[in-house]
Amino acid sequence: MLQADQLKPLFDVFNLIQPLSFQVTEALKPLCQLRYFKKHEEIQAIGATCKTVYFVFSGAARIFYLKDGHEVTEYFAFENDLIIRAESLFTGNPSKKAIQALENSNVVAISSEALFRLFDQYPDLEKLFNKLVQRSYVETLKRLENLQFLTAEERYRKLLTDHPEIIQKIPLKYIASYLGITQVSLSRIRSSLR
Template identity: 40%
Template sequence: MTIDQILDNLYPLPEVSRQILKKYIVEVSFPKGHILLRADRIEKNIYFIKQGIVRAYAQTGDSETTFWIGKEGSAVISMKSYVSNQKGYEDIKLLENCLLYELDSKKLQMLFDQDIHIANWGRKLAEQELVKTEERLISQQFLTATERYKELITNNPDFIQRVPLGYIASYLGITQVSLSRIRASIR
């Protein structure tokens, strides 16, 4: 996915504003297994996935709980760092070799003060991330595990080939055995 497509999916910018913002975005690559964002740190960068897939998880005792999976076009962000300049609670790990667009948060904040269109773009980014979080919370509270799995494969069918089933089970809030039963019952 190109940076222009990603920017437009969030909020179409006038060409002058788009070019100003793009001056601060650099393409970077990291290998599978790299931890892009770390818990208990104030993260200084925002990323957008050009190519690849990542997962966000939190440590819970001796295990990890996956609560978000992102792929091409997704923003990879610690909202707590972005909004409040506070330490985040999540680790974000690359599940594939990834090409990413990197944007320094402080430079973005500076651009917010200089360009109302970029400020509106940043607001839309935060709003869209809030809606995704709300949808995820509602799904976890009101849908059965089977309904959550069906929703996942409807909206992201490629996850089944690209994400280990253990992470998918964790994301759905079920055991891997339960996921296997659900998958067998749907076939």
């Protein structure tokens, strides 16, 4: 069971995005399940329909899918980051993507159905959720631009400056597919920068 205020760091982040009243906060807390996953453990499997909204409480996670038998990483999430598989959550279709812990991680899991049921009663909660979605959307647009017209080396350099924590904490084989290139190619790029 959750201890009082254990969730405070996450709720502090929420409040920066959308100020929440005491009532909203109290209504949301019971929906938050703190779950522990070991490094490499699967948080959600491929084929499951996304009915849970996750936040990384501590640790790190990724979303990936299989393409021709090998894994393609689509997204990395760190502390306080939202994890949803939007293409499933918003359509009700099963997701072809999995969520996996990259380190021993604590994750806050919220049932999307229970969350959405609170929206009519607490409009600010709906606004918070939608602002989080908007932020994810904007981030995805930026990644799209990068993939559309930067070279592999430019994308790697950009990741290095924009998200150094990814380079530091994540195995290169995951970063390669995230950048849309092979591991060999990434290795080549790295050695050319030395």
